[in-house]
Amino acid sequence: MHSFSELSILFESNFSNRQFPEQPATLYDAAQYILTIGGKRVRPIVVLMGNELFGEIHKDAFQVAKAIELFHNFSLIHDDIMDKAPLRRGMETVHIKHGESTALLAGDAMLVVAYEQLIGIDSKYSNQVLTLFSKTAKEVCEGQQIDMDFEKMDNVSLDQYIEMIALKTSVLLAASLQMGSIIGGANENDQQHIYQFGKNLGIAFQLQDDYLDAFGDPEKFGKQIGGDIIANKKTCLLIRALEVSNPSQKIDLISLLQTNDDKKVEKVLDIFRACEVGEFTHTLKEKYFDSAMNHLDQIEVNKESKSQLLALAKYLLMRDS
């Protein structure tokens, strides 16, 4: 079994070359640009891990890993256009650097190139992989749309929120693992467990992200604390606070959402603390993490083989043991 960092080196050696034709350079330089500004490559690496859990890594797993990373970057380019985001990983976003029209097209071309990676894999599983990839791609679009819809809704339930983050962020991780496992020869049962492992882990990770935005250590978090609060983002924290706050807290919270005063973050955090939404979110995250672990346990391979996936899960959820 290879570690994440070993697989990362293997993947990059395959991925650091230009992934697109040379011409028209205006189009494909924009597409290549986002691939060069980094990223942890978690999704493609877990394709390889999903494969290796069941057998030696097949060259098709690298094709699928590439497809997944290209798809992920396609969605980042288009999301950044929608969010009018100026920066990604500390660098200019594609639409800022290359213009919106080119960014839109570069995303489109990248999605097609992602599919091209999948078309060449062994016909014994290409249909299943292409079907899962397409289902997941649609779900990611749906998740993004539902997230945008939430901005216009007064009431979002926690169930709706979990469904949205599952679609927007978790199903791609889950599908990456399952695709790797398909190539590795996993049976249907193990495929479902590895998918659910990834899906639950992804939800736990997003809940942790919500928590850290409010209560994280600014040194370690790497993003501005309170960014979600300033943007009135309907996170698990806010949704729960709106549910459990008493009438006076609720009035304060709703009126704070309509302000932009300097103390907004601080005042919202006070209400979050009073409503114990941090604890709630932490507990919910643990629940999804435990569920992920439970699915990992049920995969019918020896325990030793699972060590790298376990290590990755613990790393992502910042757990020492």
Added chain:
Amino acid sequence: MHSFSELSILFESNFSNRQFPEQPATLYDAAQYILTIGGKRVRPIVVLMGNELFGEIHKDAFQVAKAIELFHNFSLIHDDIMDKAPLRRGMETVHIKHGESTALLAGDAMLVVAYEQLIGIDSKYSNQVLTLFSKTAKEVCEGQQIDMDFEKMDNVSLDQYIEMIALKTSVLLAASLQMGSIIGGANENDQQHIYQFGKNLGIAFQLQDDYLDAFGDPEKFGKQIGGDIIANKKTCLLIRALEVSNPSQKIDLISLLQTNDDKKVEKVLDIFRACEVGEFTHTLKEKYFDSAMNHLDQIEVNKESKSQLLALAKYLLMRDS
């Protein structure tokens, strides 16, 4: 052999249902909307014609036809965003009706649904069809990018222009025909001829469109005469005029491009007439039409079978005989 209108009825009976999931409605209603505002469905119909030229229409041809029409509409949604177009077929464009972000995502989801149509076809040709589809999809993106690049270039050669229109508009028609022929069981040679038939026909059609924008009968053309001139679009007419005009005409033409005066269209048309670019474009169109006919001739099926493709070609190029 079925006529265009017979195939059109067959296709619509298959395509008029909703092509997308119900939920999230905000996303998929936007996608469905563009399918309901019409379109001649030329590309999907020629998939069926390409099939029928070589054998009975197989149900897979309907899948491919759907994929092609979905792809075409995906590209229209995204092109309209890029062009900031308010109207499409006399109706609000998707981004005007549903907002830019939703239009962008609806296009993305539509591209994925197009691929889904192709994934289920018979494995004996699915790889070839998926490969051709992906190559073509990339080329359409490239054509759109090159068209945008032209807006910023002072000099565009006629060869560059023909290459651009081939990518932006003709290769999809060509690929539609070839995909149909693949399903019909055409050999490699016939596949290449039907592809080239479609490609040359598409170029001839675009050249005709350039011509009609300047010299068409306003009653018949259906678009505003001079629209390309007002937009300074680098059409065959303008490119040729810039090439062959004498120094004084060229100075006038270039200065007209920088104005928006009421007489702009009239004055540019005067120069176009003096430079005989209408005749040139007409002759070039005929050359591509003849080349299309030549490729159609070379397809090794009996002449009678080709009558519907011939009729379509003549209809598109507005020829009575």
